[in-house]
Amino acid sequence: MDDLDHRLIAALRHDARAPVATLAQALGVSRGTITNRMARLERDGVITGYTVRLRPDAAPDEIRAWTSLAVKGNQHSVIRALLGEPGVAELHDTNGRWDLVAELRVADLAELSKALERIRGIPGISGSETSVHLQTFRG
Structure with a gap:
């Protein structure tokens, strides 16, 4: 791509x-x-379908996770690759230990695993940590 x-x-x-x-x-x-x-x-299977965006509380069965990413080298090429990743719903530039935080939204754990595998394979990503969303207390 x-x-x-x-x-x-x-x-x-x-x-x-x-x-x-x-x-x-x-x-x-x-x-x-x-x-x-x-x-x-x-x-090529990059685009697997077209969808609508829903309010977070309107898709209760969707799995949401946040992946914190460390980037080594050209952050712009990593950002472009992440914006093309189907599982990445939002992408944020951060400071501190992690360079980027990606919000993932997927249908099930198998899809989450595949998305994480693709993300970790992006050249320039040197580390990651993922947390799965369990519950929202205020939104």
């Missing part, structure tokens, strides 16, 4: 229902390029 693929995925995360023409204009490429990219990403 290249930078355009990552930017396309980020745009789709923001609005999975955006028309191809709108995506093409926002990314500065032709509609044909967007259509071809989306077809390839679907064919």
Whole structure:
């Protein structure tokens, strides 16, 4: 995946229902390029479907987790890769022991395991720690 693929995925995360023409204009490429990219990403299994975003309390069966990440080297390339990861719902730059914190939202523990495996395989990630969300007391 290249930078355009990552930017396309980020745009789709923001609005999975955006028309191809709108995506093409926002990314500065032709509609044909967007259509071809989306077809390839679907064919390759990178995009496995399109969805809606719900309030956190509206998806009680969803597994949520936070992964704290240490980055060695180019943080920008790591961020681009994480923004293209289907399990990453939000990504935050932090200070302290960890460089980034990713909120993961997945359907089940098997999907969480696969997402963590993909994330840990991103070049530049030198360490991670994951906590699974159990309960919210104030939201």
